[in-house]
Amino acid sequence: xxxNWDDLKAACESCRKCELCKTRTNVVVGVGNPLAEVMFIGExxxxxxxxxxxxxxxxxxxxxxxxxxxxxxxxxxxxxIANIVKCRxxxxxxxxxEEQEQCIEWLRAQVRLxxxxxxxxxxxxxxxxxxxxxxxxTKEHGMWFEKGGILMMPMLHxxxxxxxxxxxxxxxxxxxxxxxxxxxxxxxxxx
Ligand code: URA
Numbered sequence: 001x002x003x004n005w006d007d008l009k010a011a012c013e014s015c016r017k018c019e020l021c022k023t024r025t026n027v028v029v030g031v032g033n034p035l036a037e038v039m040f041i042g043e044x045x046x047x048x049x050x051x052x053x054x055x056x057x058x059x060x061x062x063x064x065x066x067x068x069x070x071x072x073x074x075x076x077x078x079x080x081i082a083n084i085v086k087c088r089x090x091x092x093x094x095x096x097x098e099e100q101e102q103c104i105e106w107l108r109a110q111v112r113l114x115x116x117x118x119x120x121x122x123x124x125x126x127x128x129x130x131x132x133x134x135x136x137x138t139k140e141h142g143m144w145f146e147k148g149g150i151l152m153m154p155m156l157h158x159x160x161x162x163x164x165x166x167x168x169x170x171x172x173x174x175x176x177x178x179x180x181x182x183x184x185x186x187x188x189x190x191x
Contacts, residue, residue: 123157
């Protein structure tokens with residue numbers, strides 16, 4: 001059980017629990033404010049993230065930053081961003097169930113330290129692991145789920161929006177739904 005970030009970060013950075021450790025450049029632990037009320041969780045690092053050691057720094061990340069900005073959220077001040085797996089799967093393949101299972105302990109430790117009010121899952125893989133295994137992301141994105149006292153919402157992955165920009169308006173609507181909820185629970189002052 002980790003009670004501080006330095007210990008958690010150091011342990012995570014030296015993890016060798018699965019084979020992804022053999023091909024990684026950096027362990028991508030997470031970025032943001034550890035006191036944030038909102039966490040965003042993606043699938044796993046891609047090439048840029050592996051090289052820089054920070055989540056969502058490639059093209060999908062730039063789009064995520066834009067959408068966050070539109071609802072007055074920002075990766076360095078009022079959210080925390082992490083992934084289901086902390087090391088890049090080779091050729092950006094989906095993380096294997098056993099890799100997700102080994103790695104999710106780090107995410108659980110992060111959630112215990114942050115104690116967010118809201119968790120947003122970016123894409124099917126994160127939503128299936130965190131919200132429910134049979135999630136239908138195209139139908140259920142933007143809906144609220146509650147687990148263990150935390151509000152959770154699946155969203156379309158920003159990489160999916162780059163592949164099909166026609167989905168951007170419905171994805172943006174989910175950010176507005178998130179903003180509404182944060183207003184409602186009084187976590188952000190949007191006045
Ligand atoms: N896609 C993800 O799911 N996570 C990242 O950190 C980058 C791209």
